[in-house]
Amino acid sequence: MAYKGHNINPQKFNKSQIKIIIAIMPLILFMGLPIVFIINHAFKPMEELFAYPPKFFVSKPTLDNFDKLFKASRMAGIPMSRYVFNSILVITVVVVASLVLSTMAGFALSKLRFKGKNLFININQAALMFVAVAVMIPRYLTINFLGITNTYLAHILPWLATPVALFLIKQFIDQVPDSLIEAAYIDGAGDFKVYRKIIIPLIKPAIATAAILIFQQVWVDLSTSNYYVNDEGLKTLAFYMNTLANANTNVAGQGMAAAASLIMFIPNLIMFILLQNSIMNTMAHSGLK
Amino acid sequence: MGKKEKVKKVKIGKLAKREARYGYIFIAPWLIGAVLFLIKPLIESFQFSLADIRMTPFGRRITFVGYENYTQIWLEDKDFPFMLAAYFLETLMSVPIIVVFALIIAMLLNGKIKFKGTFRLIFFLPVIIVSGPVMLMLTGQGAATISSINIQAIYNTLAIYMPNYLASAIADVFGNMIMILWYSGVQILIFLSALQKIDSSLYEAAKIDGGSGWECFWKITLPLIKPMVLLNAVYTVIFISNNENNSIINIIQSAMFAGNKGYGYASAMAWMYSLAETLIIGIVALVMLTRKDAYDKQVRKFRKEMRKEQRAIKRARRKGMRYAARVNKKLNKALKAAEPAEANKQR
Numbered sequence: 001m002a003y004k005g006h007n008i009n010p011q012k013f014n015k016s017q018i019k020i021i022i023a024i025m026p027l028i029l030f031m032g033l034p035i036v037f038i039i040n041h042a043f044k045p046m047e048e049l050f051a052y053p054p055k056f057f058v059s060k061p062t063l064d065n066f067d068k069l070f071k072a073s074r075m076a077g078i079p080m081s082r083y084v085f086n087s088i089l090v091i092t093v094v095v096v097a098s099l100v101l102s103t104m105a106g107f108a109l110s111k112l113r114f115k116g117k118n119l120f121i122n123i124n125q126a127a128l129m130f131v132a133v134a135v136m137i138p139r140y141l142t143i144n145f146l147g148i149t150n151t152y153l154a155h156i157l158p159w160l161a162t163p164v165a166l167f168l169i170k171q172f173i174d175q176v177p178d179s180l181i182e183a184a185y186i187d188g189a190g191d192f193k194v195y196r197k198i199i200i201p202l203i204k205p206a207i208a209t210a211a212i213l214i215f216q217q218v219w220v221d222l223s224t225s226n227y228y229v230n231d232e233g234l235k236t237l238a239f240y241m242n243t244l245a246n247a248n249t250n251v252a253g254q255g256m257a258a259a260a261s262l263i264m265f266i267p268n269l270i271m272f273i274l275l276q277n278s279i280m281n282t283m284a285h286s287g288l289k
Numbered sequence: 290m291g292k293k294e295k296v297k298k299v300k301i302g303k304l305a306k307r308e309a310r311y312g313y314i315f316i317a318p319w320l321i322g323a324v325l326f327l328i329k330p331l332i333e334s335f336q337f338s339l340a341d342i343r344m345t346p347f348g349r350r351i352t353f354v355g356y357e358n359y360t361q362i363w364l365e366d367k368d369f370p371f372m373l374a375a376y377f378l379e380t381l382m383s384v385p386i387i388v389v390f391a392l393i394i395a396m397l398l399n400g401k402i403k404f405k406g407t408f409r410l411i412f413f414l415p416v417i418i419v420s421g422p423v424m425l426m427l428t429g430q431g432a433a434t435i436s437s438i439n440i441q442a443i444y445n446t447l448a449i450y451m452p453n454y455l456a457s458a459i460a461d462v463f464g465n466m467i468m469i470l471w472y473s474g475v476q477i478l479i480f481l482s483a484l485q486k487i488d489s490s491l492y493e494a495a496k497i498d499g500g501s502g503w504e505c506f507w508k509i510t511l512p513l514i515k516p517m518v519l520l521n522a523v524y525t526v527i528f529i530s531n532n533e534n535n536s537i538i539n540i541i542q543s544a545m546f547a548g549n550k551g552y553g554y555a556s557a558m559a560w561m562y563s564l565a566e567t568l569i570i571g572i573v574a575l576v577m578l579t580r581k582d583a584y585d586k587q588v589r590k591f592r593k594e595m596r597k598e599q600r601a602i603k604r605a606r607r608k609g610m611r612y613a614a615r616v617n618k619k620l621n622k623a624l625k626a627a628e629p630a631e632a633n634k635q636r
Contacts, residue, residue: 114312134559
């Protein structure tokens with residue numbers, strides 16, 4: 001297969017493309033809908049937020065909602081920057097560490113031979129099925145046992161072994177041809193070198209996808225802040241936004257919730273734009289086959 | 290051969306040993322995390338599901354009650370069994386829709402069209418929204434339903450032809466159509482990557498032989514991306530089930546802190562829920578896996594035949610040996626009987 005690289009758009013426009021574009025266009029509109037909605041919603045003034053039937057587009061945009069949100073945060077004892085810092089620290093460590101763990105484990109489970117391999121795969125699959133809510137309290141017991149309540153570790157450790165990421169990555173590593181790895185072994189590469197020089201570059205799209213999945217899971221998560229951390233100064237931004245929006249469940253709170261959800265959404269978008277290049281070039285140059 | 294020869298245990302070679310060691314090294318960090326935060330909590334939650342747990346000022350009080358939580362859920366809970374059944378049907382129905390939709394979109398996006406990159410981006414975008422509070426807000430605003438589809442009408446029409454619960458499940462699928470489309474971002478991506486890996490010379494060869502696009506799809510594309518279809522189906526089930534918008538999860542969560550139910554009850558619910566989920570995945574996998582390709586079938590048949598033949602040969606050999614042994618024994622007896630007689634005669 002030829003190397004396609006970054007340029008996936010064909011240069012020429014052909015008449016035969018029109019029918020495909022016609023088929024895709026309405027679906028594109030559906031897909032774009034939520035984003036347009038979130039952005040519009042955050043700028044709606046009070047009377048439009050509660051208009052019935054609900055309006056999709058904003059007609060008189062204001063910054064009122066953001067203003068209220070920041071005013072409310074100024075009244076709290078802890079500055080917002082503290083929560084932002086907490087969130088960024090936690091999320092960076094979680095994404096990097098869990099990706100390293102998942103790719104290493106995925107490589108071992110997919111390509112190396114050792115005793116108990118199938119058992120581990122089954123365990124991961126079983127864990128995949130299980131809802132996170134159910135293990136909340138046993139996790140708290142573990143965290144308590146390790147003595148890491150009220151530290152950053154309480155935010156980080158529960159997320160490190162992410163079954164979904166491992167499942168996805170393992171499935172992609174399965175697709176990497178064995179002959180490529182064997183060739184590397186013959187040329188004298190060790191396991192770590194194979195992992196670093198062959199597996200990682202080849203499954204970059206899967207890594208990027210897993211990164212986004214982990215990111216958004218952790219970014220909006222409230223449970224670690226809710227249950228494992230008591231210290232207000234160590235909680236995350238998601239928790240803070242949630243309390244702000246919930247504390248004012250009156251009419252004014254609605255606008256703040258809309259603004260908060262836009263603020264929570266923007267990092268997701270940035271993350272996506274950063275990673276989309278490697279995601280979209282999925283496997284275009286994955287070597288053999 | 291009077292003495293039994295002891296079979297020497299085969300030692301693992303140096304290379305295999307080294308590989309195994311590296312396997313453990315690679316998996317160790319993940320394993321530690323998994324044991325602490327997945328396996329141990331899972332086991333504990335199972336234990337809790339068999340117990341009644343009360344939070345008292347003096348700490349937790351756990352009394353073992355056996356399967357009482359489970360019977361209580363099935364016999365007394367007024368929501369959970371019905372919701373579980375509804376979830377089961379709905380998921381079974383929406384998984385094929387999502388997977389097929391994702392496949393169609395992926396096929397369309399894999400063609401040579403202008404703005405392909407932009408299109409792909411837009412189709413993946415919902416992924417970054419569908420989880421979390423944003424989605425809750427959207428559904429709350431009614432943005433996730435198509436208002437022009439009359440759900441009630443669909444339900445009424447369906448209810449004539451099929452049992453009530455099935456009709457309502459199908460109507461729900463129609464009602465949440467947009468939601469379902471939003472869920473398919475990752476699936477489209479996975480399909481796209483699989484489609485791009487298919488060697489284009491295969492299609493060329495098929496075209497030379499006169500295969501149409503339709504035939505190419507069924508004979509080349511589908512068999513080659515089959516593993517990815519399974520992956521996508523499983524991923525979809527898990528995604529739907531572990532979504533925060535899922536009502537069952539909310540029930541479990543509220544039961545956890547309810548005074549009359551408690552954590553043990555919630556654990557039992559969660560175990561039941563994951564069992565249902567496993568069942569769905571099992572069904573999906575069964576549907577996918579039963580269809581083997583013709584080549585695979587032939588190989589399997591051939592192997593089976595070979596094994597049969599081998600067994601027949603072995604049996605024949607064993608029979609022969611037994612026969613030989615019998616003859617030998619008889620001969621020996623006869624000889625022994627004859628020996629003394631001969632010896633007497635000689636004397």
